[in-house]
Amino acid sequence: MTRLPTARLAGTTALVTGASQGLGRAVALAYAREGADLVIVARRPEPLELVRAEAEELGARAVVVTADVGDPDDVERVAAAALTAFDRVDVLVNNASELGPTPMPYLLDTDPDALRRVLDVNLLGPFLLTRALLGPMLAAGRGSVINVSSDAGVVGYPGWGAYGVSKAALDQMTRIWASELDGSGVRVNSVDPGDMATAMHAAALPDDDPSTLARPEDRTEVFVRLAAGGDADASGGRLEAAEFAPAEA
Ligand SMILES: NC(=O)c1ccc[n+]([C@@H]2O[C@H](COP(=O)([O-])OP(=O)(O)OC[C@H]3O[C@@H](n4cnc5c(N)ncnc54)[C@H](OP(=O)(O)O)[C@@H]3O)[C@@H](O)[C@H]2O)c1
Numbered sequence: 227m228t229r230l231p232t233a234r235l236a237g238t239t240a241l242v243t244g245a246s247q248g249l250g251r252a253v254a255l256a257y258a259r260e261g262a263d264l265v266i267v268a269r270r271p272e273p274l275e276l277v278r279a280e281a282e283e284l285g286a287r288a289v290v291v292t293a294d295v296g297d298p299d300d301v302e303r304v305a306a307a308a309l310t311a312f313d314r315v316d317v318l319v320n321n322a323s324e325l326g327p328t329p330m331p332y333l334l335d336t337d338p339d340a341l342r343r344v345l346d347v348n349l350l351g352p353f354l355l356t357r358a359l360l361g362p363m364l365a366a367g368r369g370s371v372i373n374v375s376s377d378a379g380v381v382g383y384p385g386w387g388a389y390g391v392s393k394a395a396l397d398q399m400t401r402i403w404a405s406e407l408d409g410s411g412v413r414v415n416s417v418d419p420g421d422m423a424t425a426m427h428a429a430a431l432p433d434d435d436p437s438t439l440a441r442p443e444d445r446t447e448v449f450v451r452l453a454a455g456g457d458a459d460a461s462g463g464r465l466e467a468a469e470f471a472p473a474e475a
Contacts, residue, residue, distance in 0.1 A: 233261030234454040234464040239312040241265040241304075241359070243295050243351070244322030246273035248424035249374065252442035253319055253449045258286035260450055265289045265315065268322065295322045295351030296343060305358035314362030314369075317453040320396075321350035321374040323389075328429050330385040347393035353399060360412065367411035372452050373400050375416040375464060381459045397464055404462030413461035417451055419445045420468045440468070446474050 240257045244250035245266035254266050258281040266281070268274050271292045281288040289311045294299035308315050324347035344351050356371050363369030378386040379393025396416065403414040421427060423436035423443060448470040 230231070233259075234450060235317075236261035238453065239264040239265070239308075239314065240317035240318045240319065240453060241267065241308050241315045241355075242319040242321055243267045243355070246270060246275065246277055248320040248426060249419055249422060250319070251277050252446050253321065254288075255280055255284065256446035256450055257317070257453065258284040258288070260454075261285075261319070263287040263312065264452070265291060265304075266307075267291050267293055267295065267304055267312065269294050282469040288344075294347075295320075295355065296324065296347035298350070298354055299352055301354040301358065305355060309362065310361065311390060314366055315359045316363070316366075316369055318359055318369075318371045319374065319449065320372070322351065323348050323374065323426065324392075325426055325430055330389070330430060331387075332385055333387040336387055341391075341420060344388040345393050345395070349395050349399065352396060356403065356414070360409040363412045364407075364410055365442075367410040368455075370453050370455065371400075371403065371412065371414040372449060373414070375400075375417040375418045377418055377420070379418075400464070401462045408461065413452070413455075415461060415463045415465060417448055417452070417465050417467050420466065444472055 235257055238271050240262045242254045244253040246268035254264055264281050264286050266277055274290050278288040278290050290302050291307045293304045295344050308467040324344045326344045352373055373396050375397050376393045378390040400414050421439050422442045423439040445467040448465050450468045
């Protein structure tokens with residue numbers, strides 16, 4: 227595999243959380259193919275190392291950081307490692323996410339500690355990581371933060387309480403970041419990737435047939451466009467990944 231001749235992200239550094247599998251892996255490799263260098267984050271080292279090898283095969287420099295984005299000390303460590311390896315991170319994809327207990331309980335049966343953990347990973351982690359990486363983006367006058375959302379943050383699906391609340395809050399935090407950073411050159415958007423055949427989807431909805439679901443690799447184009455700017459240089463949006471056709475190879 228080689229990089230695309232018309233790489234849209236040459237000279238860009240992107241940090242992707244939850245990059246060891248599913249959507250995060252697909253986005254990281256799409257970025258590598260488009261010429262970006264990477265910081266890739268997840269808790270388990272082995273799958274992350276496999277993604278590093280794939281990214282390096284595509285010509286990317288890839289820095290691996292094993293960390294739990296629900297732990298503020300780990301988030302600090304991620305930001306420090308990224309800013310040591312690269313002068314700044316141009317693109318941050320807050321993709322790592324916690325579903326909560328499965329089978330997914332109704333709110334009435336939701337343990338407050340489980341709700342807290344979901345909010346720590348899905349909301350506090352993105353907040354802290356964005357805040358930690360923002361300084362150099364603002365100094366450069368450019369940057370793109372992409373928060374991965376879900377329709378569960380919009381629709382009140384029964385059983386999706388903790389996760390749905392966290393994604394709704396993440397969407398609102400996206401809009402507020404965007405308005406506060408207006409004119410700074412740093413854009414903040416959220417993306418709803420839609421249903422995809424991943425481990426998280428299988429854990430949430432084990433009866434769904436994965437062959438009827440999108441592949442994460444088919445949902446990466448919006449992430450590339452938001453990283454590259456250009457026709458997708460707006461901020462404060464909530465974009466549906468399924469509306470962006472994959473680029474021609
Ligand atoms: N799949 C769908 O149908 C669907 C639909 C709507 C939205 N989404 C959203 O899309 C995003 C990606 O989901 P996915 O389906 O690709 O999930 P996935 O296949 O379960 O992958 C999750 C990734 O995040 C990492 N991760 C999980 N918790 C973490 C933590 N606390 N700290 C650091 N890394 C962590 C995992 O690696 P480790 O376990 O090694 O940490 C893994 O790399 C999520 O934001 C999800 O909410 C998915």
